[in-house]
Amino acid sequence: MIVATTGILFGLIAIGLPVAVVLVVTALSLDHFYSFFPLLPGMGDILWGAFSNFTLIAVPLFIMTGEILLRSGIAQDMFAGVDLWVRRIPGGLLHTNIASSALFAATSGSSVATAATIGTVAMLQMERGGYKPPLFLGSIAAGGTLGILIPPSINMIIYGVLAEVSITRLYLAGLVPGVLLALLFSGMIFVAFLAFPSLGRGEHGRVSWAKRLAGLRGLLPPAVLFLLMVGSIYVGIATPTEAAAMGVLGAVAMVAIKGRLTWQLLGEVFESTMRVTCMVMFIVAAAVLLNFVLVGIGMTGELARFVAGLDVSPLTVMLALVAIYLLLGCFMETLSLMIATTPIVVPIITQLGYDPLWFGVLFMILIEAALITPPIGVNLFVVQSVRSSGSFSDVALGALPFLLMMIVMIGLLLAFPTLATWLPGVMRN
Numbered sequence: 054m055i056v057a058t059t060g061i062l063f064g065l066i067a068i069g070l071p072v073a074v075v076l077v078v079t080a081l082s083l084d085h086f087y088s089f090f091p092l093l094p095g096m097g098d099i100l101w102g103a104f105s106n107f108t109l110i111a112v113p114l115f116i117m118t119g120e121i122l123l124r125s126g127i128a129q130d131m132f133a134g135v136d137l138w139v140r141r142i143p144g145g146l147l148h149t150n151i152a153s154s155a156l157f158a159a160t161s162g163s164s165v166a167t168a169a170t171i172g173t174v175a176m177l178q179m180e181r182g183g184y185k186p187p188l189f190l191g192s193i194a195a196g197g198t199l200g201i202l203i204p205p206s207i208n209m210i211i212y213g214v215l216a217e218v219s220i221t222r223l224y225l226a227g228l229v230p231g232v233l234l235a236l237l238f239s240g241m242i243f244v245a246f247l248a249f250p251s252l253g254r255g256e257h258g259r260v261s262w263a264k265r266l267a268g269l270r271g272l273l274p275p276a277v278l279f280l281l282m283v284g285s286i287y288v289g290i291a292t293p294t295e296a297a298a299m300g301v302l303g304a305v306a307m308v309a310i311k312g313r314l315t316w317q318l319l320g321e322v323f324e325s326t327m328r329v330t331c332m333v334m335f336i337v338a339a340a341v342l343l344n345f346v347l348v349g350i351g352m353t354g355e356l357a358r359f360v361a362g363l364d365v366s367p368l369t370v371m372l373a374l375v376a377i378y379l380l381l382g383c384f385m386e387t388l389s390l391m392i393a394t395t396p397i398v399v400p401i402i403t404q405l406g407y408d409p410l411w412f413g414v415l416f417m418i419l420i421e422a423a424l425i426t427p428p429i430g431v432n433l434f435v436v437q438s439v440r441s442s443g444s445f446s447d448v449a450l451g452a453l454p455f456l457l458m459m460i461v462m463i464g465l466l467l468a469f470p471t472l473a474t475w476l477p478g479v480m481r482n
Contacts, residue, residue, distance in 0.1 A: 076339035076393060080346045100338055107294055108220055109337070112207050113330040114297035118278070119161025120322045121304040123170045125313045127274050131156055132174045134271030137260050143246035145253065146182050147192040148239050150175050154196025155203060155235045156272065159279040160300065162207040163329075164387075164424055168197025168432045172439040184253030186443060188245065191425075191451025194432040195238055195458075198421035201387075203231035204283050205300075208391060208417060210293065211337060215395040218409050220293045221286050225477040226414045228283075230466065234418070237458040245454065274307045287480065337392060347396055367405040368467070374398065375419065375463060382423025387431060391420050414473040415466050422459045425452040 122128050132153045139148040150171055157167045172193045179189050201208045204224035213220040246252055282300040285291035291299065308314045381390055395416075402412045424432040427449040437445050466472055 073335045073339040076343045080343040084346045100341060108210060108214060111210055111294040111297040112333060113326055114301050115162040115205055115207055116329050117322060117326040118297070118300040118304050119163050119166045120325050121308060122157065122160060122275070123166065124318055124321055125308040125311070127307065128157055128170045129174050130271035131275050132171065134268035137265045137268040140260070142243065144242035146175065146178050146184065147189060147242045150192040151196045151235055151238045151242070155199050156275045158200035158203045159283065160275050162200060162205045164197045164200035165431060165435055167200040168194055168435045169439065171196060172436045176439055182253055186447040187451030188252055188454070189451065190436050190448045191453070191455055192238070192242065194425045194436045194448060194452045195455030197432045197435070198424045199231060199235055201421050202227050202234060202417045204228060205293065205297065206417065208388070208420060209413065212391065212395060212413050212416060215392065216399045216409050216413065218413055222410055222477040223413050224283065224286055224293070225480055226410055226473040227417060229476055230414050230418070230462065230472055233472065234458070234462045237462060238455055241454055241458050278303050333388065343393070343396070367407065370405055371407065371467065378419040379422060382419065382426045387420045387423045390423055391416070408474060410477065411470050411473045415463060418459055418463055422456055425456055
């Protein structure tokens with residue numbers, strides 16, 4: 054049964070079928086050969102039960118917030134404000150890329166949107182600052198991945214729904230590791246530029262404090278939105294869905310105050326939001342059907358019992374899972390990877406005695422790694438697409454040092470699980 058499932062799943066992916074189609078075909082095939090419950094007659098009830106989950110409404114709302122910030126120019130103002138504060142540090146604009154990505158991620162929840170936005174704004178500055186393309190481009194691709202880990206995160210919502218873990222506690226768990234990973238990125242950049250100054254001269258002109266303080270205006274909108282959305286979740290006055298709705302209203306209000314709210318802008322925002330939401334929800338629906346079949350035929354329980362019977366330590370199994378995900382990330386799109394494997398892996402890690410909340414944070418970092426791992430790393434292609442010219446190998450090579458920092462962060466989480474579990478525990482008390 055396990056061999057058949059793996060063969061169908063990865064065989065269909067290998068021939069290039071869309072992942073949602075792959076998941077549905079796999080579910081129908083397993084249902085036909087192994088299940089006593091016919092899937093097709095009950096498909097409507099299964100999907101209705103899954104999509105009546107109030108939390109999923111947050112997904113299009115977070116996507117819309119990011120689109121509003123991108124298309125209104127608020128993201129560009131934010132980038133310029135950050136640059137005034139960090140441009141004189143060794144690594145200059147690369148620190149701006151990371152910090153701006155973290156700020157934008159804290160309002161949009163999307164890695165692809167973050168990489169595309171920061172890449173579009175930063176690319177014009179690369180040649181002006183004399184930066185070598187690889188590491189500069191890698192910082193944009195890696196910074197974009199923070200959208201998965203730093204709340205609010207769309208991927209965390211989907212993981213929470215599939216793994217039946219509290220979204221609020223996941224957001225709390227992801228905050229400290231998310232900030233720490235951004236610091237690891239910047240620390241690596243700092244050391245690299247100290248060791249190899251030829252990576253880029255940057256802009257070292259003196260910036261007055263008056264100009265820096267004036268630049269803070271560009272940081273105010275994302276900071277306010279973060280406090281509005283994530284802060285309301287943390288203090289318990291709003292659910293993730295309600296917070297996402299507040300984020301949309303807050304973003305619209307900010308754009309209106311700046312005099313940039315137009316019918317054309319709203320039309321572009323609605324169109325893009327619908328396009329991305331439909332793609333995500335189609336994959337989620339397919340994953341729900343596959344999850345239903347896997348549970349129905351007893352495969353998840355069989356896998357959990359098999360792992361529990363292995364004569365190895367839980368840490369060994371976890372390290373094997375990490376290695377498998379790093380390998381799969383080279384060949385599978387990240388959302389597909391997460392949705393296709395969550396129903397299978399979560400029962401296993403629970404059987405091993407690990408906390409699904411802690412694993413959710415570790416899982417997000419593994420998904421982040423897949424975003425910058427060639428040949429399928431989506432963020433690599435996003436960054437390459439906003440360049441006017443140049444080789445794709447520049448982006449891929451430049452992302453490797455940041456991939457190493459993600460592996461370091463995974464090691465820290467394995468060694469110190471409280472990095473993820475401390476804040477949810479404190480807030481619960």
